[in-house]
Amino acid sequence: MHLTFLGTGAATSVPLAFCRCAHCTAARKTGGKNIRRRSSLLINDDLLIDLGPDAVQAMFACGKDLTAVRTVLITHAHSDHFDPGHFTTRMAEYACEDPAPLLICCSKTSLRVLSDYTEREEGIRPDDNAGRTGLRLSVHACAAGETFACGKYHVTALYSRHDPSKDSRVYIVDDDRVRVLYATDMPAPDEAFYQALAAAGPVDLVIADHTYGPGMPDRPDSAHMSAHDVARMAKKLSALGLLRPEGQVWATHISHEHTPVHDELEAFAARNGYHAAWDGLEMEL
Ligand SMILES: [Zn+2]
Ligand SMILES: [Zn+2]
Ligand SMILES: [Zn+2]
Numbered sequence: 001m002h003l004t005f006l007g008t009g010a011a012t013s014v015p016l017a018f019c020r021c022a023h024c025t026a027a028r029k030t031g032g033k034n035i036r037r038r039s040s041l042l043i044n045d046d047l048l049i050d051l052g053p054d055a056v057q058a059m060f061a062c063g064k065d066l067t068a069v070r071t072v073l074i075t076h077a078h079s080d081h082f083d084p085g086h087f088t089t090r091m092a093e094y095a096c097e098d099p100a101p102l103l104i105c106c107s108k109t110s111l112r113v114l115s116d117y118t119e120r121e122e123g124i125r126p127d128d129n130a131g132r133t134g135l136r137l138s139v140h141a142c143a144a145g146e147t148f149a150c151g152k153y154h155v156t157a158l159y160s161r162h163d164p165s166k167d168s169r170v171y172i173v174d175d176d177r178v179r180v181l182y183a184t185d186m187p188a189p190d191e192a193f194y195q196a197l198a199a200a201g202p203v204d205l206v207i208a209d210h211t212y213g214p215g216m217p218d219r220p221d222s223a224h225m226s227a228h229d230v231a232r233m234a235k236k237l238s239a240l241g242l243l244r245p246e247g248q249v250w251a252t253h254i255s256h257e258h259t260p261v262h263d264e265l266e267a268f269a270a271r272n273g274y275h276a277a278w279d280g281l282e283m284e285l
Contacts, residue, residue: 001043001044001173001175001177001178001180001284001285002043002044002282002283002284002285003041003042003043003180003205003281003282003283003284003285004041004042004062004064004280004281004282005040005041005252005277005278005279005280005281005282006037006040006041006042006054006055006058006059006062006064006279007036007037007038007039007040007052007054007058007279008036008037008039008251008252008253008254008277008278008279008281009036009037009038009039009080009253009254009255009279010036010038010039010080010211010224010253010254010255011038011078011079011080011255012255012256013036013037013038013054013080014027014034014035014036014254014255014256015027015028015035015256016256019256021256023256023259023260023261024256026261027256027261030261032262032278033262033263033278033279034261034262035279036254036278036279037052037054037057037058037061037279038050038052038053038054038080038081039052039080039081039184039252039253040052040054040055040058040081041182041207041252042062042064042066042069043153043173043180045064045065045068045069046068046069046070046071046151047069047070047071047072047073047150047151047153047173048066048069048071048072048073049072049073049075049171049173049182050072050073050074050075050081050082051072051074051081051082051083051086051087052079052080052081052082052083053079053080053083055083055086056086058279061279061280062279062280062282067099067100068100069100069102070100070101070102070103070150070151071102071103071104071105071150071151071153071155072102072103072104072105073105073106073155073169073171073173073182074104074105074106074110074114074169075106075160075168075169075170075171075182075184075185076106076107076110076160076162076163076166076167076168076169076185077106077109077110077113077114077166078163078166078185081185082110082113082114084113084114084117084118085117085121087104087114087118087126087135087137088118088121088122088135090102090135090136090137091122091134091135091136092134092136096136099136101136101137101138102136102137102138103137103138103139103140103150104126104137104138104139104140105139105140105142105148105150105155105157106139106140106141106142106169107141107142107144107157107166107167107168107169108141108167109165109166109167110166110167110169111126111127111139111141112127113166114126114127115127115128115131118131118135119131122134126139127139142155142157142169143157144157144158144159144169144196145157145158145159145196145199147200152175152176153173153174153175154173154174154176155171155172155173155174156171156172156174156200157169157170157171158170158171158172158193158196158197158200159192159193159196160183160185160186160187160193161186161187161190161193161223162185162186162187162209162223162224163185163223168185168186170182170183170184170186172200172203177285178204178205178285179201179202179203179204179205180203180204180205180206180207180285181197181203181205181206181207182207183206183207183208183209184207184208184209184210184252184253185209185211185223185224185253186209186224186225187209187222187223187224187225187229188222188225188229188232188233189233189236194236194240194242197237197242198240198242202241202242202243202244202247203242203243203244203247204243204244204246204247204285205247205248205249205250205285206233206234206237206243206247206248206249206250207249207250207251207252207277208225208230208233208249208250208251208252208274209224209225209230209252209253210225210226210227210230210251210252210253210254210276211224211225211226211253211254211255211257212224212225212226212227212255212257212258212259213226213227213254213255213257213258213259213260213265214226214227214228214258214259214260214265214268215258215259215260216228216257216258224253226258227251227258227259227265227268227269227272230249230251230269230272230274231269231272231273231274233249234249234272234273234274235273237249238273248274248275249273249274249275250274250275250276250277251265251269251274251275251276251277252277254276254277262276262278
């Protein structure tokens with residue numbers, strides 16, 4: 001399984017358009033791993049997790065081609081993960097030639113948000129047959145805990161408490177050889193999440209929400225994880241046997257808040273049992 005991190009930033013990206021904090025200032029000056037697009041992961045060349053506003057630029061920056069993508073897993077309908085305008089470009093009237101068959105998997109709530117958007121913009125809804133035909137795609141509204149086949153993968157959708165109004169999902173992607181948990185956006189896992197993961201079985205790699213850096217005090221009501229949450233999660237996953245012995249945890253969805261520049265963040269992460277991803281990172285599992 002080949003992974004490409006198309007983006008590793010949170011909703012605000014790094015640097016923020018208008019922010020003059022030390023982190024954003026350093027990012028503007030040094031570039032490289034300190035520049036973060038909105039989070040998205042490409043698996044091989046045919047499965048994409050989240051299609052946000054930076055998708056096309058990410059494709060060029062990473063030297064990837066998204067025309068082979070057959071499945072898009074949408075975690076939730078926040079704007080950094082879900083830019084439905086990309087789907088409307090599949091319509092014949094935009095002269096989109098010969099698009100590959102595409103399956104969108106998301107919660108019923110995300111499908112409704114997508115359908116409301118396309119109805120407002122184009123007068124068609126992918127939650128009905130005519131809309132799917134017009135957009136030249138198929139959809140699968142996945143329940144929490146459900147495992148389903150798509151292409152050469154088995155995907156398990158898990159419930160994330162990130163934003164209950166959005167009925168968010170995180171996903172395990174399994175190619176019958178390795179299993180990857182993509183776990184953003186979500187708060188620090190509760191017992192129910194660990195139980196759901198135990199029911200799904202251990203994984204080889206965890207990619208986790210890391211919105212706030214090591215300087216962030218613990219906030220039990222947070223909708224996202226901090227550096228300390230990810231460190232605790234990494235330890236617990238290993239202790240519970242939910243991360244296989246050679247397995248790794250990588251942070252994504254990294255914001256400028258309480259976060260040092262990349263090299264310092266990676267040093268903190270390495271001391272705490274995980275790693276910090278960057279835009280363009282590729283790995284072979
Ligand atoms: Zn997000
Ligand atoms: Zn900033
Ligand atoms: Zn979100």
